[in-house]
Amino acid sequence: AQKVTQAQTEISVVEKEDVTLDCVYETRDTTYYLFWYKQPPSGELVFLIRRNSFDEQNEISGRYSWNFQKSTSSFNFTITASQVVDSAVYFCASDYGGATNKLIFGTGTLLAVQP
Amino acid sequence: DAGVIQSPRHEVTEMGQEVTLRCKPISGHDYLFWYRQTMMRGLELLIYFNNNVPIDDSGMPEDRFSAKMPNASFSTLKIQPSEPRDSAVYFCASSSHRPSGNTIYFGEGSWLTVV
Numbered sequence: 001a002q003k004v005t006q007a008q009t010e011i012s013v014v015e016k017e018d019v020t021l022d023c024v025y026e027t028r029d030t031t032y033y034l035f036w037y038k039q040p041p042s043g044e045l046v047f048l049i050r051r052n053s054f055d056e057q058n059e060i061s062g063r064y065s066w067n068f069q070k071s072t073s074s075f076n077f078t079i080t081a082s083q084v085v086d087s088a089v090y091f092c093a094s095d096y097g098g099a100t101n102k103l104i105f106g107t108g109t110l111l112a113v114q115p
Numbered sequence: 116d117a118g119v120i121q122s123p124r125h126e127v128t129e130m131g132q133e134v135t136l137r138c139k140p141i142s143g144h145d146y147l148f149w150y151r152q153t154m155m156r157g158l159e160l161l162i163y164f165n166n167n168v169p170i171d172d173s174g175m176p177e178d179r180f181s182a183k184m185p186n187a188s189f190s191t192l193k194i195q196p197s198e199p200r201d202s203a204v205y206f207c208a209s210s211s212h213r214p215s216g217n218t219i220y221f222g223e224g225s226w227l228t229v230v
Contacts (some may be wrong), residue, residue, distance in 0.1 A: 009205060037221075044205060045221035090157065095219075102171070103148075105158040 002027050003056030004094050006106035013082055014114050021028040021077040021109045029053075033095045034068065035076045035103065049089075051075065082113045118221035122205050127228045133195040136225045138207030139188055148208040148219065149182055149192050157199070158206075164190065199230045 003026040025034065025096045036048040049059065050067050059066045065081045079086055092106040120139040128134055140147045148163040162172040167184045175182070179198070184190040194201050208221040 035218075042223075043204065043226070044223040045208075047218055047220060050218050093158075102160050102163070103150075103158075107157050 002029075002094070002104055004092050004104050004106040006092055006109050008109045009107070010110045010112070012112045012114060016081050017085060018078060019082050019113075020081050021079075021090050021092075022113065023059075023075045023077065023106060025073050025075065026094075027073075027093050027094065034095070035093040035095070036066070036075075036077050037091045037093060038088045038090065039106075039108070048077075073112065079111075082111075084113050084115050087111060087113045118208050119207055121205075121210075121219055121222035121225050123225060125226045127230065128197055130198055130229055132197045132229075133193065134197045134201075134227060136192040136205050136207075136227070138190045138192070138222060140190070140207070140209030141220060142188070142205075144209035144211045144220075145187070145209045146212075146217075146219075147184060147190050148206075148210075149190070150206040150208060150221075150225070152204040152206065153202075161192070161205075176186075194227075197227075199229045201230050206219065 005024045008022055011019055032053045034051045038046045038048055048065055056068050056070055063077045067076045089108045089110050091108045093103045095103050119141055145166050149161040150158055151161055152158045159174055161174045162182045163170055164184045167187060181195055182192045183209045204224045204226050206221050206224045208219045210217045211220045
């Protein structure tokens with residue numbers, strides 16, 4: 001079955017701490033894409049990153065970085081020096097190649113950054 | 116550039132009433148998606164269109180739900196009659212060309228409460 005698992009339901013950190021959000025996916029497809037979205041308290045879904053299955057290079061964007069490891073089927077997201085504005089629910093998702101054209105979302109991780 | 120625009124942002128209606136949610140996708144995008152977010156089921160795809168044609172409506176919960184896309188810049192999701200269990204956030208999203216691997220951009224959501 002195609003599935004995205006975010007085992008961490010809630011994480012609470014103090015400002016300036018680093019935090020890693022885990023994402024594990026299951027697929028039998030060879031071509032697929034992985035995404036992270038942020039849902040702040042205002043409710044909108046904000047795109048953060050897309051990664052395809054052929055590109056295992058890690059990516060860094062400011063305080064955000066992503067570690068994609070096909071060997072462990074993981075696509076983890078790290079926030080360095082967290083800030084209160086990072087408080088949100090973060091969703092990992094996958095679009096399984098051309099099979100379904102659907103985004104399958106994980107259940108989300110609620111990140112609370114305390115001042 | 117304008118993002119995906121949804122209306123209304125908030126709707127409170129009585130059970131049995133008809134509800135119509137509206138969406139304007141990003142200009143030039145040829146895929147349009149309707150997602151629903153609930154605490155119990157998380158984010159789930161209801162239906163998606165390609166070039167205004169419904170491709171997969173297997174996520175539509177029942178016949179009370181219907182969606183249309185009369186042109187490339189407008190779509191509606193209608194619930195008739197509405198029930199309390201339809202209370203959720205309904206997201207419209209759009210992407211260009213193939214959704215597989217292309218970023219899917221979400222609107223701010225329509226928060227529906229059926230009392």
